Amino acid sequence: MTQFLDFSLGGIANGAVIALMAFALVLVWRSSRVVNFAQVGQAMFTTFISLWVYESSGSWLLALLIAIFAGAILGLVVHLLVMKPVHRADASGAIIATFGVLIALQAGAGMIWGGDPKAFLPPVANSGLEFAGRIWPVSWYDLLIFAVTSLLVIVLSYVFIRTSFGLAMRASALNPEVARLCGVRVSRMLILGWALAGSVGAIAGVLIAPSATLSPNSFDLLLVFAFTAAVIGGLDSLVGAVAFGVGSGLALSLVTGYSDASNAPIVSLALLVVILLIKPDGFFSQSKSRVV
Amino acid sequence: MLELIGVDVTVSGLKILDGVTMKVPAGSITGLIGPNGAGKTTAFNVVCGFMRADTGTISFKDQPINRVKTHQLAKLGISRTLQAVGLFPALTVLENVMLGATSRTKAGILSDSLALPWVDKEQRDIREKSREMLRRLGLVDVVDAMPVELPYPTQKKVALARALVSEPDLLLLDEPAGGVGADDIRELATVLKALTPKVTVLLVEHHMELVMDVCDLIWVLDAGKIIASGTPAQIRANNEVLTAYLGEAEVL
Known part of the structure; x- marks a missing residue:
């Protein structure tokens, strides 16, 4: 039973990161009706950028913020340069194009940062906490992951459910033409959807990187x-x-x-x-x- | 209010609109009728930017709107309902109507995410305004329902509420009486008459009784060309119109 509890607790932080990445996939799906297989590639790329900032500045928070920003920019670039033209030509080709972007990003990262796995050190201790006379499979870092994820999910849920922007975003995904009639700039919603997904994916990338090593395929x-x-x-x-x-x-x-x-x-x-x-x-x- | 001058629309070699010139006077209820395939919906599509005119001018309040994008119409004061209703299936009735009301708000993603106090107030205003519009159209009981749970005529009313909540100057109605029972049509006539002269209405409709009842001016479109215009009485007496509607003549 203790073992079951330990395994379960150990999975929560990992699950939170998976949840964030899934969240990013859903954001893109809702705005463009495309499963963006390049999402992890974008996250890997921004995590490399983040690692560079982290190593040169020593500030994890700054590295996270840069990742969020870079994620938005990269999402925007992928949407505008690749997805939008491809989607216009052929909607089913768009999904295949996301694979193309994934491969290009992995190859690009390999050329820039090399293929060797790099260590991304956690900003707080990543070893099991000692509490009530035993060591638990949960670290301070796991708690940090959980806190960041929860905060993000709460804020984004609020935006989607309670604000005009969220309503416009949902409407654009459901029926772009009618949304336009209601005064929604659907093309802007698409851009924002990709940028937002890019940022969320980037956060997931930075959060999971310390759990393993960082390489183009990690x-x-x-x-x-x-x-x-x-x-x-x-x-x-x-x-x-x-x-x-x-x-x-x-x-x-x-x-x-x-x-x-x-x-x-x-x-x-x-x-x-x-x-x-x-x-x-x-x-x-x-x-x-x-x-x- | 709205004017089309010499508008041509060609779709894959087929001329759908052929030199269409028509006026919708401010404060009127103007009807656009014609047999199926005459180009009525295309005329609407050209006005709201779903399609582009090859030649000709479309002007609204004396300003050309040929190049205006669909999403800008609501702000200009033009709103439209669709033949196929077009409610958002995964949004509640209230949310559907609220979306119509948001076209005039200024909140953006950043202010929305930060839930700034004035955004909160704006949200409450939109909500209240949308509820009020639903109340006016007798839809207060279905505020939280999903569109699919509602009977078709009620869905059409919700779509009308969504079009009206943006406080348009010009309302384009595409077959609002289609698939709707006699009682609801009578109610619709009352609603439309009450809208004018504050709101100008352009009505595409097959239900002649409604058209003849509510319209001040009627334009008749046949095979992409305007063949007649005038008051309901004049249109009823027009032989060319009767010929175009051959077989349907008795409804006129």
Whole structure:
């Protein structure tokens, strides 16, 4: 039982990062109806930039802020230079184009920073906390991850649900033409959606980097997990992305704990297939009402 | 209020509008009628920027709006309903209407995210204004419903509320009576008459009884050309119009 609790607790921080990345995927999906497989590539790229800032300035907070900013810019660039022209020509080609962007970003990062894994040191201790006479599988850094993620999810949820901007954003995704009639600048909403997703992904990148090492391919698995969480959550739903992101973090931690880390991606993909067979729309999707 | 002069629209070699010239006087309810495929909806699409005119001028309050983008119309004071209703399925009735009201607000993403006090107030105002519009149209019970849960005529009323809440000077209505029962049509006529002269209405409609009842001026479009215009009485007596509507003549 203690073991189960330990594995579960250990998975929460990881789950929070998966949730953030899934959140970014959902943001792009909602604004453009594209699954952006380049999202982790963008996050990897901005994390490298962030690491450079961190090493030269010594300030983790500054590094995080730069990552957020760089993430927005990169999201914007990918949207304007690649996705917008491709999407205009062929909507299904857009998804394939995101793979192209991913490969280009990984190759670019390899050329700039080299392929060797680099260490991204956590700003606070990343070893298990001692409490009530034992060491727990939760560190100060895990708590920091959890705090940053929670804050971000709360703020973004508020913006989406309670503000005119959020309403305009949701409407643009649902029916661009009618949204325009209501005075919404849909093209601006698309840009903001990509920029916002870029920033959220960048935060996820900076947060997860200390848990492993940073290399051009180090976020590939994160893509698998985040994609699974986003799809199971319904792709449309920010709540779904967060719930299943954290959920898959827990599940993966249990799989890793009881068997082996290499089984985690297989379990994740198997879960995806099974759930899509049972519930093709995901759990929180609103697309049912759209079909009617 | 609205004027089209010599407007041509060609879609893949087919002339949909052919030198269309028509006026919608300020404060009037003006009807645009014609057989199916005459180009009525295309005329609407050209006005709201969904399609571009090949030649000709479209002006609103004496300003050309040929190049105006769709999202700018609401701010200019033009609002439109769609034949297919076009409510956002995943938004509540209130949210749908609120979206119509936001076109005149100034809040941006940054101020929204920071939940600045004046944004909060603006949000409350929009909410209240939208509720009030729903109340006026007798929709107070469905404020929190999702569009799909509502009967079709009610959905159409919600779409009308959304178009009206932006306080337009010109309201373009695309077949508001389509698929709607007699009682609702009578109610619609009352609502439309009450709107003028503050709001100018351009009405595309097949339901002749409604058109003849509410319109001050009617334009008749057939195969992309304006073939007649005049008061309801004049249109009823026009032989060319009767020919265009051959087989439907009895409804006139």
